[in-house]
Amino acid sequence: MKLATYKDGSRDGQLVVVSKDLSTAHYANGVATRLQQVLDDWNFMSPQLDDIYVNLNHGKARHAFNFDPKLCMAPLPRAYQWADGSAFINHVELVRKALGAEVPASFYTDPLMYQGGSDDFLGPCDNARFASEAWGIDFEAELAVITGDIAMGTAAQQALEGVRLLMLANDWSLRNLIPGELAKGFGFFQSKPATAFSPVAVTPDELGTAWAGGRLHLKLQSMWNGQRVGLCDAGEEMTFHFGQLIAHIAKTRHVRAGSIVGSGTVSNKDWSRGYSCIAEKRAIETIESGEARTEFMKFGDTIRIEMKGADGMSIFGAIDQDVVPLHPAEQAS
Amino acid sequence: MKLATYKDGSRDGQLVVVSKDLSTAHYANGVATRLQQVLDDWNFMSPQLDDIYVNLNHGKARHAFNFDPKLCMAPLPRAYQWADGSAFINHVELVRKALGAEVPASFYTDPLMYQGGSDDFLGPCDNARFASEAWGIDFEAELAVITGDIAMGTAAQQALEGVRLLMLANDWSLRNLIPGELAKGFGFFQSKPATAFSPVAVTPDELGTAWAGGRLHLKLQSMWNGQRVGLCDAGEEMTFHFGQLIAHIAKTRHVRAGSIVGSGTVSNKDWSRGYSCIAEKRAIETIESGEARTEFMKFGDTIRIEMKGADGMSIFGAIDQDVVPLHPAEQAS
Numbered sequence: 001m002k003l004a005t006y007k008d009g010s011r012d013g014q015l016v017v018v019s020k021d022l023s024t025a026h027y028a029n030g031v032a033t034r035l036q037q038v039l040d041d042w043n044f045m046s047p048q049l050d051d052i053y054v055n056l057n058h059g060k061a062r063h064a065f066n067f068d069p070k071l072c073m074a075p076l077p078r079a080y081q082w083a084d085g086s087a088f089i090n091h092v093e094l095v096r097k098a099l100g101a102e103v104p105a106s107f108y109t110d111p112l113m114y115q116g117g118s119d120d121f122l123g124p125c126d127n128a129r130f131a132s133e134a135w136g137i138d139f140e141a142e143l144a145v146i147t148g149d150i151a152m153g154t155a156a157q158q159a160l161e162g163v164r165l166l167m168l169a170n171d172w173s174l175r176n177l178i179p180g181e182l183a184k185g186f187g188f189f190q191s192k193p194a195t196a197f198s199p200v201a202v203t204p205d206e207l208g209t210a211w212a213g214g215r216l217h218l219k220l221q222s223m224w225n226g227q228r229v230g231l232c233d234a235g236e237e238m239t240f241h242f243g244q245l246i247a248h249i250a251k252t253r254h255v256r257a258g259s260i261v262g263s264g265t266v267s268n269k270d271w272s273r274g275y276s277c278i279a280e281k282r283a284i285e286t287i288e289s290g291e292a293r294t295e296f297m298k299f300g301d302t303i304r305i306e307m308k309g310a311d312g313m314s315i316f317g318a319i320d321q322d323v324v325p326l327h328p329a330e331q332a333s
Numbered sequence: 334m335k336l337a338t339y340k341d342g343s344r345d346g347q348l349v350v351v352s353k354d355l356s357t358a359h360y361a362n363g364v365a366t367r368l369q370q371v372l373d374d375w376n377f378m379s380p381q382l383d384d385i386y387v388n389l390n391h392g393k394a395r396h397a398f399n400f401d402p403k404l405c406m407a408p409l410p411r412a413y414q415w416a417d418g419s420a421f422i423n424h425v426e427l428v429r430k431a432l433g434a435e436v437p438a439s440f441y442t443d444p445l446m447y448q449g450g451s452d453d454f455l456g457p458c459d460n461a462r463f464a465s466e467a468w469g470i471d472f473e474a475e476l477a478v479i480t481g482d483i484a485m486g487t488a489a490q491q492a493l494e495g496v497r498l499l500m501l502a503n504d505w506s507l508r509n510l511i512p513g514e515l516a517k518g519f520g521f522f523q524s525k526p527a528t529a530f531s532p533v534a535v536t537p538d539e540l541g542t543a544w545a546g547g548r549l550h551l552k553l554q555s556m557w558n559g560q561r562v563g564l565c566d567a568g569e570e571m572t573f574h575f576g577q578l579i580a581h582i583a584k585t586r587h588v589r590a591g592s593i594v595g596s597g598t599v600s601n602k603d604w605s606r607g608y609s610c611i612a613e614k615r616a617i618e619t620i621e622s623g624e625a626r627t628e629f630m631k632f633g634d635t636i637r638i639e640m641k642g643a644d645g646m647s648i649f650g651a652i653d654q655d656v657v658p659l660h661p662a663e664q665a666s
Contacts (some may be wrong), residue, residue: 011373011589033337040344078589080411080452086519107517114519117582119589130585131486153464153659171346174585184440186419186447186519193585250448252463252507252526256344256411256452326486 001046002200003028003165004317005035005073007123011074012036013025018200019254025067026056032249035076035201036253039258042148042164044088045205047283063260066284069199069317073166074121076146082118082195083249084142084171084262085111091267091280092153098283098292111240111248114188116171118260122196124319126190127171130193133327137297141222141276141305141319143263144169145242146201150255153277159250160214162172166207168198169262170305170319175296206315211277216307218315220266222276223304224297227333230268230274234307299321334381334386335533336361336498337650338368338406340456343368346406350385351533355650358400359389368409368534369623372591375481375497379536402532402650407454408500409479409591415451415528416582417475417504417537417595418444422572424600431616431625443534444573444581447491447521449504451593457652463526464659469508470630472610474638474652476567476596477502478575479534483588492583493547493576499540501531501553502595503652507627526662528595531628532650533636539648547574549640551648553599555609556637557630562614563607565599567640630656 003021005013006027015028032038033046040043040300041208055061059102086092089107096103122128126150130137146165154162177191189245210217219236242261266276275281282292297303335353338346339360342581348361348368364381365371371378388394419425422440429436455461463470479498487495510524543550550568554561573581573592582588608614615625630636639651 008365024547081412081450083450106513110517112517112519113522114609115450115522117414117416117448117586118451119592120587134608135585150583152462176586180439182518184437184443184517185520186445187518189416189446189448190585191580194587248523252468252510252523253450254453259452283384 001050001203002206003035003049004067004200005075005077006071006286008072011018011077013077017049018067020206022060022314023062023065025178026052026061026064028052036258039146039148040206042219042257053070053137062112069320070125072199073123073124074197075165075201076260077121079118079258079260080256081259082111082116082262083259084264085113086242086264087111087238087240087245088267088280089265090237090269091265094267094280094283094287094317098286108239111221111245112247114192115243116195117190120194120311121183122263122321124196124199124317126321127324128195128196128321129253129324130174135177136173137277137323138173139222139224139264139297139303139305140171141230142169142171142175142219142265143216143219143333144197146258147246147255147261147263148185149257150250152250152252152254154247154250156241156243156247159246160241162246163242165201166216167201168307168316168319169307170196170303170321172196173277173279198319202315210309214243217305218309220276221306221308222274225302228274230276232268232273232276234263234322237268237292238263282302299323299325334383335401335539336368336408337384337533338408338410339404340406343615344410350389352389352398353539355533355647357389357394357397358387359397360392361385369591371648372479376392376410389626396562398438398616402653403458405458405532406456407530408498409593410444410454411455411653412451412454412591412593414592415449416577416592417449417597418446418573419597420444420571420573420578421597421600423570423602424598427600427613427616436537441572443473444578446578446581447526448530450493453527455527457529457532457650457655459529460657461529461654462509462657462659464633467500468510470656471506471600471611472555472557472636472638473504473506474553474563475502475504475598476549476553477530478594480579480588480590480592480594482590483579483583485585485587487580487583489574489576492579493574494537495512495579496537496575498534498536499549500534501640501649502531503515503636503638503653503654504595505529506610506612527651529654531652532626535648543642547576549574551640554639554641555607558635561607563609565601565606565609567596567599570601571596609652632658
């Protein structure tokens with residue numbers, strides 16, 4: 001099943017069911033108007049949405065319309081939790097190596113995670129607005145899951161059963177704000193502005209055998225200003241699977257339905273596969289030549305993030321955003 | 334106006350209007366069932382709730398009932414944002430001094446804040462459950478505000494106008510998990526379990542002249558196992574006022590209605606006023622004698638946090654919690 005949220009002027013938008021090929025959609029308002037309602041009562045509502053989905057895929061849904069990702073909000077336009085991991089340890093290794101720092105041994109057994117803001121997500125085609133290019137604007141192409149309720153103390157394997165939906169994320173990062181912020185000791189804050197998500201969120205059964213062991217074994221593509229800069233495998237090198245990330249959150253508290261959990265930048269040891277964030281490209285340049293040459297994003301830049309199945313079809317639709325100044329007057333300066 | 338959320342078995346509970354003296358309450362369901370709905374549409378709904386409040390205070394509300402804080406969830410049982418500051422720099426100074434560390438100069442101009450989990454708050458009288466006493470269980474008595482919408486880039490004075498409601502918070506902390514977690518560089522996560530909030534949230538006009546310049550000039554009382562351990566002024570020594578804390582969040586993103594912003598542990602330079610968290614008591618002991626003697630909380634301990642107005646009446650009702658083991662069997666071990 002594939003679900004999306006259409007813009008309707010409200011804070012939470014309108015839930016729609018989207019066909020497998022992303023060509024058509026149907027309002028879910030006979031069942032629920034908002035995705036959070038479905039997550040709150042998954043076992044009751046999701047079979048009803050699945051009925052719509054089956055009809056839609058067979059061309060039998062009565063009020064189907066053409067699906068347009070530009071009209072989408074994030075599947076959850078706001079959420080009660082956004083916890084993002086850094087589960088591809090290769091990314092951590094590269095960034096640390098460029099800084100001349102070691103990776104502590106514990107990083108291979110204890111996931112790095114941060115708590116992100118979740119009150120104001122961006123839709124897949126929304127402009128990403130920043131007040132200053134000097135902040136070091138960077139994309140981060142990631143996978144994310146939306147969970148059901150998971151009780152405090154749940155172990156990784158059982159936590160994995162709480163995965164309800166998967167989607168793509170663009171975890172916008174302001175690289176030049178990070179060093180000062182991390183030096184304060186309390187973690188990311190201003191350096192992590194609003195995150196964007198893919199047009200649709202999909203249930204795990206849509207992914208077939210590619211979804212295995214809490215990892216999604218498919219390639220995540222990043223196109224920066226129309227050039228493919230990354231085609232990274234999102235599965236095999238994910239050091240901590242999603243069940244482990246969820247269990248990390250649940251160690252000292254309950255995790256409630258609608259929590260979004262991210263993988264962190266998808267990163268591979270084989271540099272020829274490219275990169276899922278510019279910081280990593282710069283780290284590689286620093287390791288190779290002692291100097292980062294690739295600059296961060298400028299106003300007017302574009303980023304497109306997408307994942308295709310074995311059949312070559314887009315699974316989640318594309319995140320496709322423009323970087324624009326917060327105040328248009330600043331573009332001239 | 335005073336608002337609370339009654340337990341009804343649902344995730345978001347039932348919104349009730351509470352009388353000024355906290356003696357009676359009235360369901361708000363002619364207006365809204367959930368507090369988030371009111372925050373989403375404040376200018377339309379809050380005057381209607383205020384009508385109920387006026388009738389309730391005059392003993393004219395038709396279906397009033399006795400108000401019982403034990404039946405309360407947190408005013409917002411789950412929220413789209415919980416961002417907690419450490420705005421009383423005296424607390425930071427003490428903790429750092431005990432560790433033999435300096436306070437960086439920037440800490441006096443740039444607030445320390447962390448992003449907290451907001452998917453599962455505790456009600457004011459809910460048990461606080463932890464899997465282990467060895468984690469270093471500590472309360473943190475704080476003030477918090479709930480905001481309306483505040484646009485990216487809003488300055489502190491204007492951000493302050495976005496404060497809709499105030500309440501008390503108990504920002505439970507697991508002190509022995511903090512050093513390892515902060516050493517990882519991504520900030521608090523497992524060391525900050527579910528936060529509890531006071532029975533009622535109140536509009537700023539309820540506070541009269543005590544609410545001035547974004548600070549609440551009243552004393553916050555902490556009773557640990559029935560002993561008063563803190564009676565700290567929550568106003569004058571708050572280094573950053575709430576408008577500054579909100580503006581800090583809004584520097585790189587929009588802040589959306591229903592965001593909760595905390596002051597951090599209320600802390601005074603005059604040690605005779607006591608403490609609002611055990612970590613601070615232990616810091617003082619370390620500074621005075623080289624050794625922390627006061628132990629963290631044990632299963633069976635209680636904590637009561639309350640604030641009274643100039644008239645001696647409780648403003649927010651009391652947070653009144655028991656510390657209990659996650660699994661009752663562990664209590665014996």
